Amino acid sequence: MATERKKLLLRLDPAVHDALARWAGDDLRSTNGQIEFLLRKALADAGRLPGGVGRMRGPGRPPATPEPEGE
Template sequence: MTERPQRKQVLLRLDPAVHEALARWAADELRSANAQIEFLLRKALTDAGRLPRPPARLPKRGRPPKTPPPPPA
């Protein structure tokens, strides 16, 4: 079984009105407030092009596929 990496804990101070709005939004989407914050952060990072991408897949091993000959000109 593969172990998941340990999640980081962050202390976050929010304005009470912001927290209340966030909690209502999370409840509307059936998420916890913590999951809603992570969802929003991931979306913002993706939109900004800053979310780290997983490593690229390795190319297949073996002979490359045959390419058809170019059409006569």
């Protein structure tokens, strides 16, 4: 069973949001995914990323799941 993800309301300057959205697009991530990526990197760089934190999915679309054989 996966842990439920936390929801957070974040207020940003529109120019900061636009820059994040462009950067996210360049990295094939959603804006939300880019924010989480940057927060995790900042936590890791500061030595504050908890050891039990799950891994992030890589950038881009998830791989297509193959259809089960025999159908």
